[in-house]
Amino acid sequence: MSGVRPWGTTMLPGNKAMQPQILWPALAILALGLIATAAPAAAQSGPPGIAMPRILPPFDPAAPACRPPTGLEKILAFSQDTAREFMQGVDQGLAAAAKDRGLQYRLLAADSDAARQAEQVRSLVATKAGGVVASAVDSVSLGPRLQEVIWSGGYVGTVVAPPATSLLNAPQYLTGKVLGDAASAHIKGTLGGKAKVVLLTQDSLEFLAPRFVALRDSLRDIPGASIVADISPHPVSKDGGFATMRTILLANPDVDVVLGADNVVLGALAALRAAGKTRPNQFLGGIDGEPEAVSEIKKGNSPYRISISLASPVFGYAMGQHAADWIEGKSIPQAMDILPSPLTAANIAQYEADLANPGRVYADPARRAAYLKMYGNICHDSRDQYLNFPWSSERK
Numbered sequence: 056m057s058g059v060r061p062w063g064t065t066m067l068p069g070n071k072a073m074q075p076q077i078l079w080p081a082l083a084i085l086a087l088g089l090i091a092t093a094a095p096a097a098a099q100s101g102p103p104g105i106a107m108p109r110i111l112p113p114f115d116p117a118a119p120a121c122r123p124p125t126g127l128e129k130i131l132a133f134s135q136d137t138a139r140e141f142m143q144g145v146d147q148g149l150a151a152a153a154k155d156r157g158l159q160y161r162l163l164a165a166d167s168d169a170a171r172q173a174e175q176v177r178s179l180v181a182t183k184a185g186g187v188v189a190s191a192v193d194s195v196s197l198g199p200r201l202q203e204v205i206w207s208g209g210y211v212g213t214v215v216a217p218p219a220t221s222l223l224n225a226p227q228y229l230t231g232k233v234l235g236d237a238a239s240a241h242i243k244g245t246l247g248g249k250a251k252v253v254l255l256t257q258d259s260l261e262f263l264a265p266r267f268v269a270l271r272d273s274l275r276d277i278p279g280a281s282i283v284a285d286i287s288p289h290p291v292s293k294d295g296g297f298a299t300m301r302t303i304l305l306a307n308p309d310v311d312v313v314l315g316a317d318n319v320v321l322g323a324l325a326a327l328r329a330a331g332k333t334r335p336n337q338f339l340g341g342i343d344g345e346p347e348a349v350s351e352i353k354k355g356n357s358p359y360r361i362s363i364s365l366a367s368p369v370f371g372y373a374m375g376q377h378a379a380d381w382i383e384g385k386s387i388p389q390a391m392d393i394l395p396s397p398l399t400a401a402n403i404a405q406y407e408a409d410l411a412n413p414g415r416v417y418a419d420p421a422r423r424a425a426y427l428k429m430y431g432n433i434c435h436d437s438r439d440q441y442l443n444f445p446w447s448s449e450r451k
Contacts, residue, residue, distance in 0.1 A: 101206030144367030152375025231266030235273025255315030296322025389431030
């Protein structure tokens with residue numbers, strides 16, 4: 056079938072038996088052919104999903120229901136990659152939705168260990184969990200385990216990476232553009248059109264790369280804006296941001312603007328403070344709405360001026376509701392955008408109220424629409440139409 060990966064290609068990452076033998080080339084070629092033919096059949100356990108990228112229509116909340124899955128427990132589990140604050144927000148939202156819908160809730164923390172995470176999800180198949188939400192440490196190794204949940208009839212919701220019956224993403228270019236435009240306005244209005252800019256990126260992650268393209272696009276039209284560092288910290292964490300910024304300051308001690316994900320920009324702020332290089336007119340801004348970033352903005356005198364929130368408790372609550380709907384046989388979205396919300400000192404109070412009670416946001420169509428946009432329809436009967444490609448609403 057055109058555009059669909061050959062059966063089993065995502066499930067057999069390595070096969071040492073397929074290495075050619077020097078002494079017996081003809082036999083090796085024959086063996087390779089036999090393995091290539093036999094291995095997919097052995098791995099086959101269910102449909103491969105939609106592997107060819109496509110544009111999804113808007114979600115239809117009035118779509119007909121279907122048969123609920125049978126033999127599954129009313130369990131909602133969160134397979135969490137790390138315990139960073141953003142993912143703690145997802146946990147908060149999922150736990151609240153599970154409580155509201157009468158589901159047992161389990162948090163399985165992988166602590167950045169891909170092998171542990173894959174085994175944890177495999178255990179959820181054995182316990183017949185009805186719903187699993189995952190933020191992958193390594194999407195390649197976790198993908199086959201999530202497919203097992205889907206094939207068992209369960210709901211799978213993922214944060215960004217496929218496969219999933221319902222995939223959560225953000226319009227990444229728009230997210231970066233909102234931050235980049237805010238920084239550009241500050242450079243033009245406060246810094247006189249001149250600035251030394253540091254971009255702390257995550258370009259190696261294809262799902263997030265568009266946000267950094269947008270940041271560069273926003274700065275390109277300012278002749279006096281000079282990007283003095285454009286680098287991905289390792290690791291992508293507060294500690295990584297601190298170490299990277301400390302190195303940057305050796306060559307560029309007077310940085311005006313720092314942009315990136317909240318956790319690394321918070322590390323950069325700590326490095327600036329440690330070096331005595333913070334100034335009232337600086338502009339530091341990040342993405343994710345991390346609580347520490349929000350605290351900095353609320354101070355009023357911090358150079359940390361904006362965070363583009365992706366409201367993880369709100370989308371976590373929505374995913375929990377969708378898992379419960381799936382278990383009941385209802386139609387749910389195939390994909391969902393969490394919309395970027397710029398947080399400043401002027402609007403943080405409303406934002407904090409929303410995060411404290413995501414159930415109230417979800418129940419209010421107008422408030423929900425400010426955070427979430429939903430696409431496509433899927434239910435248990437049509438679960439072979441799960442997404443197995445990196446979906447984005449910005450795909451043309």
